[in-house]
Amino acid sequence: MSIKTTAMPDTQLDRNIAFQMASIIYRLDLDLRDSILRKLDLTYVHFRVLQYLYEENGQKIGDIATAIVVRQPVLSRVVDQMEERALVKRRPDPNDSRAMRVYLTPKGKARYKEAWPPAHLLIDKALTNFDEQEHETLLLLLKKMAGNIFG
Template structure:
């Protein structure tokens, strides 16, 4: 386990540690579907809302546009997603999940959820709810903070 004895802020360190541990398990679970965590997240994102532009997805996944371009290249080659031209804007591409993509997504999600649920049951029902509440608050705050930072950067 990573030891940042020097780092002052315990919650920050813990989130990092927990993330690393969860991500490791996640990788194992997703490997059966031949998906990286990022690819999986893109499929989830796409399933939530079809027809998003690459830029939208990039913003949600917090990675740059060129990364999304190549990620979509891979997934399109595998036949999991498709680029559709945007009728209103000839620059833009709308991403949709193919039937095969939906199937792979569903299978990967099942494995993912099974693996995650088993591990999350280290906390009882009530603790999970409390954790969720706290993380939701933190996430929304951090997202707002990020938006601020970006606005500040944009000015200079």
């Protein structure tokens, strides 16, 4: 991994924003799996679905897939797994009989509430040396970048 914390000359990878961002996300993903997700029998994608539905419950699979950046066919299989584990439930869309919506079950909400505190600690650790202004600036820049990518 190219991320450095000491004063050494920059390499091409050190200056590659996409590589740095992917390295950070991958490391957070690994740490999250090791700290809590395995204990809860969840994958990172399961966690992301729970996280999204906790904030935006009752969404169509296509909307969830877009929000968490997972291909729809993959997410359909993930939702099948989650439904088998009683974490989510599909219900017909009240406004469109052809569509289904995905809802958290009480077990899904409880699982998310159990997973979130350790996940939040990992994020806090990653931001330890950031003051409030740096934190807000990072968030603003990431939102701006996401706007460029997602339109």
